[in-house]
Amino acid sequence: MNPPIQLYNTLARQKQPLRTERPDRVTMYVCGPTVYNFAHIGNARPAVVFDVLARLLRHDYREVRYARNFTDVDDKINAAAAAEGVPIGTITDRYIDAYHEDMQALGVLAPDLAPRVTEHIPAIIDLVQALIERGHAYVEQAHVLFHVPSYPAYGQLSGRRTEDMLAGARVEVAPYKRDPLDFVLWKPSSPAQPGWDSPWGRGRPGWHVECTAMIGQHLGFPIDIHGGGQDLIFPHHENEIAQGVCAHGTLYCHTWVHNSFVTVNGQKMSKSLGNVLLVRDLLAHAPGEAIRLALLSTHYRRPLDWNARRLAAARQALMRFYASLAKAGQLPVLAGVPPDAQVLAALRNDLNVPGALARLHALRVDLDDATTDTARIQAKSCLLASAAVLGLLQQAPGRAMAALAPSDGGRTMSAHRVQALLDERRQARDCRDFARADALRDELEAAGFMVEDTRQGMVVRPMGKEPA
Incomplete structure (x- = not known):
């Protein structure tokens, strides 16, 4: 039996052994993008981080159910569609296709499930109705709102006090709320806005209720791992817990995993600074594998500063790996060789990718120093099997080196x-x-x-x- 995977649980504020509902099965849900534009480097970090976690889980568990959603109804999407004079599906289909292309270029494997919000409106309506019936939600001015005081444990995930929550810029204060922290589950749509019929009139779902409904339909409660960026802890994930627990009367999720922010040359990414880096723009100047390695070069819970030096270092490191593999290019790869135990141990220790990468470099030196073909074949096979868990070094060396070389x-x-x-x-x-x-x-x-x-x-x- 494999040693337990340890992950930092945001809810517990400490590393804990991964707990699963079933010993041979893991369920994981990760919040995906809102598809109104191309993916930027901040969107790419969780995709890459949780791709590595999914690869590790698939190594250690017989069955993994990994879902990553698309938010395909949102006011920003509505604005983009209105500006072009097209249905929202035209916008969302375009950027979902682009997201798939960009993530594939970064070596991100497709999740088992990629649910879209618009495909789950009946499940969302059922969830909202259940919250009303249980006394946790109310209808006011054609809105349905979750009543936060009805859930005394609210705030446990973020660790925020009520006054701190109210100070947050992402909490909307509106006259139809019974409590300032109450959040929207369903809101009315104008004739020009996308909407669906419901018991409360034509409208569309609030942001937070969507993920809970999709999790309930596809994975069930409690899920084992819920992932996403650090910016989602409050209010999004806090609200998910409240509505999920109150609607179903059960634990929502065992382990909450959040990656930290991405800055660019020491500054927060923002349109006003003009430093929002799109993945596809980066791909025009660097191979996807180099971008992936650069994103993995800092531990996922630490802020990552994106700069030219980081990307250049990733290119250089990959060049060394592929040069070593090229020298052993005519030697076969043994089937069934497991990943290196130290690589796996690093990854099982709260996804310590930098530690795993350090071990990969040592395995490369082992390949270079091997003095017989038998030793070289074993070293090459172990290096490739270990790198695969990180989604690296799976290309033909010559082709990879040509792509990595400066133009x-x-x-x-x-x-x-x-x-x-x-x-x-x-x-x-x-x-x-x-x-x-x-x-x-x-x-x-x-x-x-x-x-x-x-x-x-x-x-x-x-x-x-x-x-x-």
Whole structure:
């Protein structure tokens, strides 16, 4: 039996062994995008993080049910559709297709379920009706609202006091609310807005009720893992818990997992700053695997600052991996070789991807240092099996290296400068100043040159060019 997976549970504020309703099965729901525009790098981080978690779960459990939704009815979607004079489905279909393309380029596997809100209106109406019948919701001015004081445990997930919640910018204060914290479950639609018939008139669902209804229809309660970005803890996930517990009278979710924010060059992403980085724009300049590795290079619970250096470091690291695999390119891969135990141990420890990546580098060195074909075959097979759990190194080395190489092939650095850096690096290695030697190698690789240390000495060649 595999060692237990430990995850930081936001609700408990500590790492805990993963608890599942069934010993051989895991259910996981992750909040997906609201599809009114292309995905940005902040949308990509949870997709990549929870893709790694899903891969680990599939290794450790016989059955995994992973759902990631699309919010395809929303005021921002309505505005985009009105601006183009098209139905909301035209907008949402366009950006759902684009999201699939972008995530596939990042190596994100499709979840088992990708429910859309508009396909679950009957389930949403049933959930709202149940909350009214149980005294947790009320109808006022054609709105249906959840009455927060009816759920005394409200605030446990975020740990916020009532006055702190009211100070939050995302809590709407309206005259039809009995309590300022009450939130909308159903709201009326004008003739120009999308809407569905309901017992309370033609309207559309509130944001928070949607996920609870989709979870109830596809996974059941309690689910084992609920994931999403840190910004969703309050009010979205707090409200999910309240309405789910009150409607069904059962625990909503065992473990809440949240990834931290993405900044760009030290600043929060915002339209006003003009620094919102779209995934597809990044893909025009860098391979998806490099973007994926850059997103994984910081632990998921720590803020990640996106910058050119981070992406360049990811490209360089992948170049080293693929160069080692290229040298073993003619050797077969053994079927059934398990991932490295230390890689799995790092991932089971609250998804410690940086620790797993450090171990992958050690496995690459093992491959380089292997002295027999038998040892090289075993090392290569173990490296590839271990990297697969992270969604890395699954391409043909030659093709991957060609994609990773700078488009100018390193021609921006003169031959004289290349030789000077090589001489300085050789001197640094002779003096056992390996930190300086590594920095010089990184500078050469950033300029498009691959540097290898062999028994015969240093070998340098343009990236993407196979060794002779």
